[in-house]
Each structure stands twice: as C-alpha cells, then as structure tokens.
Amino acid sequence: HWVVPGFEAEVSAARAAAAPAAVEEDTGAQVPKALRLHRRSYRGFNPVVEAWVKERIRKHSELLQQSEDADQAVTLRKMKQRR
Numbered sequence: 788h789w790v791v792p793g794f795e796a797e798v799s800a801a802r803a804a805a806a807p808a809a810v811e812e813d814t815g816a817q818v819p820k821a822l823r824l825h826r827r828s829y830r831g832f833n834p835v836v837e838a839w840v841k842e843r844i845r846k847h848s849e850l851l852q853q854s855e856d857a858d859q860a861v862t863l864r865k866m867k868q869r870r
Contacts, residue, residue, distance in 0.1 A: 819850040 790798050824840055 822847040
C-alpha cells in the first residue's frame with residue numbers, strides 16, 4: 788500500500804481502527820463489536836461466500852450469547868455479595 792507524504796497520521800489512525808481486536812472493554816465485561824461483512828454474493832451466486840457469511844454470523848451470535856451470559860453472571864455475583 789502506498790502512503791502519500793503528509794497523510795501518515797491518517798493512515799496510522801485507520802490501521803489502528805482496523806486492528807483485529809474482536810472485543811471492546813465495557814464495565815469489565817467483554818462485548819463483541821458489531822459484525823462487519825465486507826463481501827457478499829448475490830442471491831446465493833457463490834456458495835463458498837454464503838457459507839463463510841453464515842459461519843461468521845453464527846460465531847458472532849455465539850460471542851454475543853457468551854458476553855450476555857458473562858454479564859448476567861457478574862450481575863448475580865454482585866447481588867449475592869450485597870447480601
């Protein structure tokens with residue numbers, strides 16, 4: 788990739804934003820970022836891409852479920868400690 792002189796700061800900011808970090812820190816629990824799908828086939832034209840998209844959606848929903856379960860567990864622990 789070519790970087791135009793004078794735009795190094797913008798490139799480094801874009802690269803930092805596109806880092807492969809899968810989760811954000813939020814109140815101590817890890818919350819998955821929004822799912823980004825950059826390629827799609829049109830109406831099942833490419834079954835490999837469609838299978839990849841379904842797999843990514845399934846993995847993302849599992850991460851969301853795990854995050855929700857962890858958040859509920861933290862909430863229950865806090866409630867139990869208050870007693």
